[in-house]
Amino acid sequence: AKEQGSAVQQYDPASDGNTASRLELLGDLRRAIGTDDQLSLHYQPKVSLATGRVTGAEALIRWQHPVRGKVFPDVFIPMAESTSLIHPLTSHVLELAVAQAKSWADRGTPIPVAVNLSTRCLLDPGFAAQVFGLLYRTGLPAHLLKLEITESVAMADPEKALTVLRALHDGGISLSIDDFGTGHSSMTYLQHLPVDELKIDKSFVQAMATSHGDEVLVRTAITLAHNLGLSVVAEGVEDDAAVVALRVLGCDVAQGYHYARPMPAADFDQWFADYTA
Numbered sequence: 001a002k003e004q005g006s007a008v009q010q011y012d013p014a015s016d017g018n019t020a021s022r023l024e025l026l027g028d029l030r031r032a033i034g035t036d037d038q039l040s041l042h043y044q045p046k047v048s049l050a051t052g053r054v055t056g057a058e059a060l061i062r063w064q065h066p067v068r069g070k071v072f073p074d075v076f077i078p079m080a081e082s083t084s085l086i087h088p089l090t091s092h093v094l095e096l097a098v099a100q101a102k103s104w105a106d107r108g109t110p111i112p113v114a115v116n117l118s119t120r121c122l123l124d125p126g127f128a129a130q131v132f133g134l135l136y137r138t139g140l141p142a143h144l145l146k147l148e149i150t151e152s153v154a155m156a157d158p159e160k161a162l163t164v165l166r167a168l169h170d171g172g173i174s175l176s177i178d179d180f181g182t183g184h185s186s187m188t189y190l191q192h193l194p195v196d197e198l199k200i201d202k203s204f205v206q207a208m209a210t211s212h213g214d215e216v217l218v219r220t221a222i223t224l225a226h227n228l229g230l231s232v233v234a235e236g237v238e239d240d241a242a243v244v245a246l247r248v249l250g251c252d253v254a255q256g257y258h259y260a261r262p263m264p265a266a267d268f269d270q271w272f273a274d275y276t277a
C-alpha cells in the first residue's frame with residue numbers, strides 16, 4: 001500500500017484491527033531494536049536546485065520483520081510513539097545515522113545526515129545531552145547532523161520543546177520543519193522556533209502541477225521561509241517538470257524519486273559516485 005510497491009509481503013495493521021496483534025508487533029519491535037538484522041536505515045539525497053550538488057541525505061527507517069515482511073514507518077513509528085519505545089528506537093536510529101555520516105566524512109565526502117524526530121523526544125529534557133554525547137563519542141561534527149521535526153512537536157508543550165530545540169541549535173545542529181503546510185500550525189509560531197530549514201510537504205509539491213491553489217501554497221511557503229531566513233526543501237519531487245517549476249519559484253533544495261529513492265547505504269554510495277562522476 002506504499003510507494004515501494006513490490007511483490008514482497010507488506011504488513012499493514014490497518015487491515016488488521018486486532019489489538020493483540022498490535023501488542024505483538026510492539027513486542028517484536030522492542031526485540032528488533034536489540035538485534036542488528038531487522039532495522040536499518042535507507043538514505044535519500046537532497047539536491048540543490050541551483051547547483052545540482054548533493055546537500056545532504058535523509059535517513060528513513062526500514063523494518064524487515066522475520067514473518068510479516070516489510071513493515072513501513074508510517075505503521076510502526078506511530079505505534080512506538082504511543083509508548084516509551086520511541087526513545088530506544090530514536091537512539092538506535094541516531095546511532096546508525098551518525099555512524100554513517102561519520103563514515104562519509106572520513107571518506108572525504110562530508111554529507112550531512114538528517115534524522116526524523118518524534119514529538120516525544122523534544123519533551124525529554126535529557127535529549128540534547130544524549131545527542132551531544134553521541135556526537136562526542138563518534139567525533140561527528142555537529143554541522144553534519146540535521147534533525148527534522150514537525151510543527152506539532154513544538155505545539156505540544158512549547159516551553160519544554162523550545163528548551164530542547166535551543167540547546168540542540170546552540171550546539172550547532174541544524175533543525176528542519178518537516179511536512180510544512182499539513183499541520184494545524186500557526187505561521188506566527190514559526191518565527192520563534194530556532195530552525196534553519198523548512199520542508200514543504202510532498203502533497204503540495206505533487207499537486208502543484210495541476211492545482212493553482214497548491215502552486216500558490218508552495219510559492220507562499222517559499223516566500224515565507226526566505227523572509228524568515230530559512231532554506232526551503234521541496235519533498236516528493238518526482239519529475240523534471242517539478243524541478244523546473246520549483247527552480248522558477250526559487251526553492252533551494254529538492255528531494256524525491258526524480259533523483260533517487262531512499263536506499264541502503266551501499267546503494268546510496270554507488271548512486272553518489274555515479275551522480276558526481
Ligand code: C2E
Nearest residue numbers: 003060061073074077093116117118236237238256257262
Ligand atoms: P517524512 O519524514 O515526511 O519522509 C518522507 C517520506 O516520503 C518517506 O516515506 C519517503 O520514502 C517518501 N518519499 C521520498 N521521496 C518521495 C517521492 O518522490 N514521492 C513519494 N510519493 N514519496 C517519497 P517513508 O520512508 O515511508 O517514511 C514515512 C514517514 O515515517 C516519514 O515521513 C517520517 O515521518 C517517518 N519516519 C521515517 N523514518 C523515521 C525515523 O527514523 N524516526 C521517526 N521518528 N520517524 C521516521
Ligand code: CA
Nearest residue numbers: 058116148178
Ligand atoms: Ca522527514
Ligand code: CA
Nearest residue numbers: 178179201235
Ligand atoms: Ca516530510
Ligand code: CA
Nearest residue numbers: 150178179201
Ligand atoms: Ca511525514
